[in-house]
Amino acid sequence: xxxxxxxxxxxxxxxxxxxxxxxxxxxxxxxxxxxxAYGVRRASVACSGSGGDVGMTYKSAGVDIDxxxxxxxxxxxxxxxxxxxxxxxxxxxxYLVAGTDGVGxxxxxxxxxxxxxxIGIDLVAMSVNxxxxxxxxxxxxxxxxxxxxxxxxxxxxxxKGIVDGCQxxxxxxLGGETAEMPGFYADGEYDLxxxxxxxxxxxxxxxxxxxxxxxxxxxxxxxxxxxNDQLPRNDGLETTVGEALMAPTVIYVKxxxxxxxxxxxKGLAHITGGGFTDNIPRVFPSGLGAKIFTGSWExxxxxxxxxxxxxxxxxxxxxxxxxxxxxxxxxxxxAADSVLKESQGSNRAYCIGEVVKGEGVHYI
Amino acid sequence: xxxxxxxxxxxxxxxxxxxxxxxxxxxxxxxxxxxxAYGVRRASVACSGSGGDVGMTYKSAGVDIDxxxxxxxxxxxxxxxxxxxxxxxxxxxxYLVAGTDGVGxxxxxxxxxxxxxxIGIDLVAMSVNxxxxxxxxxxxxxxxxxxxxxxxxxxxxxxKGIVDGCQxxxxxxLGGETAEMPGFYADGEYDLxxxxxxxxxxxxxxxxxxxxxxxxxxxxxxxxxxxNDQLPRNDGLETTVGEALMAPTVIYVKxxxxxxxxxxxKGLAHITGGGFTDNIPRVFPSGLGAKIFTGSWExxxxxxxxxxxxxxxxxxxxxxxxxxxxxxxxxxxxAADSVLKESQGSNRAYCIGEVVKGEGVHYI
Numbered sequence: 001x002x003x004x005x006x007x008x009x010x011x012x013x014x015x016x017x018x019x020x021x022x023x024x025x026x027x028x029x030x031x032x033x034x035x036x037a038y039g040v041r042r043a044s045v046a047c048s049g050s051g052g053d054v055g056m057t058y059k060s061a062g063v064d065i066d067x068x069x070x071x072x073x074x075x076x077x078x079x080x081x082x083x084x085x086x087x088x089x090x091x092x093x094x095y096l097v098a099g100t101d102g103v104g105x106x107x108x109x110x111x112x113x114x115x116x117x118x119i120g121i122d123l124v125a126m127s128v129n130x131x132x133x134x135x136x137x138x139x140x141x142x143x144x145x146x147x148x149x150x151x152x153x154x155x156x157x158x159x160k161g162i163v164d165g166c167q168x169x170x171x172x173x174l175g176g177e178t179a180e181m182p183g184f185y186a187d188g189e190y191d192l193x194x195x196x197x198x199x200x201x202x203x204x205x206x207x208x209x210x211x212x213x214x215x216x217x218x219x220x221x222x223x224x225x226x227x228n229d230q231l232p233r234n235d236g237l238e239t240t241v242g243e244a245l246m247a248p249t250v251i252y253v254k255x256x257x258x259x260x261x262x263x264x265x266k267g268l269a270h271i272t273g274g275g276f277t278d279n280i281p282r283v284f285p286s287g288l289g290a291k292i293f294t295g296s297w298e299x300x301x302x303x304x305x306x307x308x309x310x311x312x313x314x315x316x317x318x319x320x321x322x323x324x325x326x327x328x329x330x331x332x333x334x335a336a337d338s339v340l341k342e343s344q345g346s347n348r349a350y351c352i353g354e355v356v357k358g359e360g361v362h363y364i
Numbered sequence: 365x366x367x368x369x370x371x372x373x374x375x376x377x378x379x380x381x382x383x384x385x386x387x388x389x390x391x392x393x394x395x396x397x398x399x400x401a402y403g404v405r406r407a408s409v410a411c412s413g414s415g416g417d418v419g420m421t422y423k424s425a426g427v428d429i430d431x432x433x434x435x436x437x438x439x440x441x442x443x444x445x446x447x448x449x450x451x452x453x454x455x456x457x458x459y460l461v462a463g464t465d466g467v468g469x470x471x472x473x474x475x476x477x478x479x480x481x482x483i484g485i486d487l488v489a490m491s492v493n494x495x496x497x498x499x500x501x502x503x504x505x506x507x508x509x510x511x512x513x514x515x516x517x518x519x520x521x522x523x524k525g526i527v528d529g530c531q532x533x534x535x536x537x538l539g540g541e542t543a544e545m546p547g548f549y550a551d552g553e554y555d556l557x558x559x560x561x562x563x564x565x566x567x568x569x570x571x572x573x574x575x576x577x578x579x580x581x582x583x584x585x586x587x588x589x590x591x592n593d594q595l596p597r598n599d600g601l602e603t604t605v606g607e608a609l610m611a612p613t614v615i616y617v618k619x620x621x622x623x624x625x626x627x628x629x630k631g632l633a634h635i636t637g638g639g640f641t642d643n644i645p646r647v648f649p650s651g652l653g654a655k656i657f658t659g660s661w662e663x664x665x666x667x668x669x670x671x672x673x674x675x676x677x678x679x680x681x682x683x684x685x686x687x688x689x690x691x692x693x694x695x696x697x698x699a700a701d702s703v704l705k706e707s708q709g710s711n712r713a714y715c716i717g718e719v720v721k722g723e724g725v726h727y728i
Contacts, residue, residue: 089503089536092456096503098538101508102510146557159435180432191548197561
């Protein structure tokens with residue numbers, strides 16, 4: 001795979017995405033919105049430069065963020081009467097929490113690498129990591145697999161990954177649909193979407209509203225991208241990057257639910273779209289922002305390589321990529337001590353910053 | 365649109381589909397399966413003949429039903445441990461009932477006709493009509509919209525249809541995802557999938573197990589294809605067919621729940637894939653079959669036209685198309701009298717047959 005092609009693919013949602021709002025995800029701030037919150041994932045952008053000598057930003061790469069914003073505005077206008085609280089459905093003493101997502105252009109990496117047995121884990125991860133941010137335990141999952149011509153061996157691999165993802169998140173694979181639609185997809189290609197439903201007691205829902213100045217930001221390591229990955233170069237080792245990026249998304253469900261059960265967790269952000277800068281404050285009450293200690297965790301080498309060959313500025317990197325972090329927890333100081341002390345190995349947690357007055361994310 | 369092209373598109377799932385099993389749909393017979401029931405929708409087939417002079421069957425058209433069957437077999441092998449009862453999730457006194465589906469190649473009709481404001485109704489209909497077959501009231505719906513380049517005006521039309529569908533089925537549009545994935549779809553094309561969740565009291569679930577010989581088959585009119593549609597010909601009136609077929613799928617939720625509330629409903633079949641012959645017996649206990657009175661309802665002219673220009677045999681028509689019928693109810697004789705007496709206008713119900721000893725569907 002060429003560097004250009006790879007850079008193009010790299011801006012895929014599992015590693016990055018635009019800062020546009022998600023549509024009705026289970027992010028807890030939805031609880032405060034009396035209407036649907038629709039958003040748009042922009043899954044990939046075209047590289048405007050060739051080679052590593054042209055700086056890239058989302059804007060220079062030609063992504064039309066305005067189109068997404070405009071769609072969100074129009075949907076909000078037509079849907080308020082039926083929406084309820086996006087993502088959260090009141091049901092007795094519980095909220096049923098639902099999330100839907102695809103894996104975006106990470107699929108292209110699967111097509112190019114020929115690795116199809118883990119993309120299903122990514123699919124499950126996208127939805128269950130979302131719903132666990134409200135404190136909900138995932139109950140069941142359904143998948144939609146669409147292709148032009150059914151390849152049984154390939155489909156089996158994909159669904160095997162979905163089965164693995166469901167096992168990792170301790171939820172039932174309740175069903176799915178395989179759509180064979182000639183002429184819709186290129187040979188050997190397919191699309192996937194997934195749908196997860198969970199539940200959380202109404203009095204236990206985590207929605208960020210109790211976050212105060214001085215609370216601590218804890219992140220859980222994204223072990224899918226190992227810190228020990230070899231730094232890829234332009235000398236034939238590039239496939240290492242592809243393989244590293246095909247490492248499946250970490251499913252944080254069990255770890256997060258265990259931490260939540262110990263108390264003190266006030267908000268959670270699943271870092272997929274928008275990288276750091278835009279995802280973290282989404283969970284905060286207005287008037288509060290985040291101070292991030294940039295040296296507080298080790299950025300995986302693959303991101304250093306992307307930044308180098310793409311000539312991308314620090315701020316744009318943080319706005320685009322997760323920088324090795326998949327889940328951010330906002331916890332009280334007391335809870336932070338306990339979480340950090342208990343964490344270890346591949347489940348290691350890091351303190352990366354704290355909640356401050358004033359909106360936005362500041363890196364120091 | 366040419367006759368050939370139209371015939372090709374006609375074998376789309378809203379009008380027809382293969383008899384392969386659905387994966388984990390909410391069809392009540394799933395209740396009796398201790399593992400996932402996966403299946404495959406084959407959304408379209410290529411026409412093997414040109415013009416109206418070659419008889420078409422699924423087999424002659426080259427659909428590889430064996431591939432779907434093989435995938436189902438393999439998934440059943442890997443998934444039993446986590447599956448539970450496909451489509452039905454026990455939750456307190458209720459079952460949560462979930463269904464996922466797309467609209468298949470009816471999308472191609474939307475692309476060709478330029479009619480995008482009702483395909484969202486089809487999307488919602490596919491899932492909510494499925495889950496209501498277990499007696500479940502739909503609670504909420506989520507959609508996944510995937511395209512290569514976001515066209516705000518087009519997406520707004522599509523989502524407007526989804527909003528309409530949710531209103532018709534009295535469920536909340538809880539969220540969705542818009543995926544913009546360059547290179548996945550042809551210009552102006554997109555794919556859609558939808559997910560619906562409903563609930564039914566455990567002691568009210570409808571699963572067909574009480575069906576006995578002598579029960580009556582009632583169908584609800586598929587008013588989307590009006591009985592008064594002009595019979596299309598090859599003389600320039602063909603677009604009438606396209607428009608007729610773009611008429612949105614009827615959402616039976618409110619009508620069905622109302623009929624169920626009056627008692628005596630023992631089983632329901634949502635006729636999408638497999639037409640009549642394969643869908644009706646899916647809801648029956650083993651050892652029972654159906655006797656259908658072929659003259660008991662009026663087949664919409666559009667199907668007569670399809671049969672004529674495609675030179676398709678009666679049996680194949682019934683196996684492939686819904687023949688104007690969208691929902692079949694299996695009810696006790698007493699309930700049948702009441703349902704037929706109460707029905708009227710566009711909500712008209714017809715008695716089309718009865719339950720008999722011996723498996724399969726017989727037309728008399």
